[in-house]
Amino acid sequence: xxxxxxxxxxxxxxxxxxxxxxxxxxxxxxxxxxxxxxxxxxxxxxxxxxxxxxxxxxxxxxxxxxxxxxxxxxxxxxxxxxxxxxxxxxxxxxxxxxxxxxxxxxxxxxxxxxxxxxxxxxxxxxxxxxxxxxxxxxxxxxxxxxxxxxxxxxxxxxxxxxxxxxxxxxxxxxxxxxxxxxxxxxxxxxxxxxxxxxxxxxxxxxxxxx
Numbered sequence: 001x002x003x004x005x006x007x008x009x010x011x012x013x014x015x016x017x018x019x020x021x022x023x024x025x026x027x028x029x030x031x032x033x034x035x036x037x038x039x040x041x042x043x044x045x046x047x048x049x050x051x052x053x054x055x056x057x058x059x060x061x062x063x064x065x066x067x068x069x070x071x072x073x074x075x076x077x078x079x080x081x082x083x084x085x086x087x088x089x090x091x092x093x094x095x096x097x098x099x100x101x102x103x104x105x106x107x108x109x110x111x112x113x114x115x116x117x118x119x120x121x122x123x124x125x126x127x128x129x130x131x132x133x134x135x136x137x138x139x140x141x142x143x144x145x146x147x148x149x150x151x152x153x154x155x156x157x158x159x160x161x162x163x164x165x166x167x168x169x170x171x172x173x174x175x176x177x178x179x180x181x182x183x184x185x186x187x188x189x190x191x192x193x194x195x196x197x198x199x200x201x202x203x204x205x206x207x208x209x210x
Contacts, residue, residue, distance in 0.1 A: 106161020
């Protein structure tokens with residue numbers, strides 16, 4: 001799996017940051033093709049492929065869903081998408097036209113860390129997302145290992161689970177069972193929240209984006 005990132009005018013390739021991602025194992029390797037940077041991913045790739053390849057078409061999921069509350073929420077999704085596009089001027093694209101069923105506690109496990117004596121977050125840098133104060137893993141064991149390594153380096157750490165996982169509309173993000181666990185209002189809220197990311201996402205500005 002890979003991501004092709006086009007460089008806006010005036011921006012240059014930052015090889016030192018990309019090389020750090022390779023050393024950290026976040027990407028397997030990268031190459032520059034003209035104004036495009038091609039990143040070949042490792043740790044998130046298998047989980048992302050499952051989300052794309054194992055989601056059921058939404059109408060089929062609605063028809064087969066046995067839980068009344070989930071069936072009702074799934075049936076709302078086409079209207080939520082239309083409202084988001086026609087009224088809120090968001091860009092649902094291909095996202096939320098499929099359903100990924102899962103009994104997992106969260107979509108991903110997230111690691112955050114801070115200096116022990118100051119409220120200064122440890123940050124990671126990724127293509128597209130920019131600098132962020134967290135790192136996501138589809139495998140909780142990998143998240144715990146990352147947290148342990150940071151703790152050994154002198155940081156306080158936290159590991160938690162997420163309700164949703166978004167590719168910012170780049171890939172076909174699905175509706176998931178996890179999104180529906182806290183009721184209708186929370187479900188619609190997270191759908192709008194993730195569709196806003198696809199419409200506007202400022203790299204490195206986590207507080208603004210969230």
